[in-house]
Amino acid sequence: xxxxxxxxxxxxxxxxxxxxxxxxxxxxxxxxxxxxxxxxxxxxxxxxxxxxxxxxxxxxxxxxxxxxxx
Numbered sequence: 541x542x543x544x545x546x547x548x549x550x551x552x553x554x555x556x557x558x559x560x561x562x563x564x565x566x567x568x569x570x571x572x573x574x575x576x577x578x579x580x581x582x583x584x585x586x587x588x589x590x591x592x593x594x595x596x597x598x599x600x601x602x603x604x605x606x607x608x609x610x
Contacts, residue, residue: 567601568594 546566561569575593 564598564601564605567604568597571600571604572597 544563546561546563572593575597576588
């Protein structure tokens with residue numbers, strides 16, 4: 541389920557392994573974008589632990605994928 545393409549192509553000539561980012565990666569990128577944009581101070585500066593942000597983004601992505609199955 542984690543390897544569903546985010547932007548599937550319908551051509552028979554496309555190799556699924558090189559078809560671009562997965563839906564999980566797309567969801568994680570969107571989640572991370574939201575987390576980072578919401579955490580800036582008045583001057584736009586951010587303080588965050590990169591590894592934590594990335595892990596949390598994928599946790600949210602996994603939750604979104606799971607919600608799609610329900």
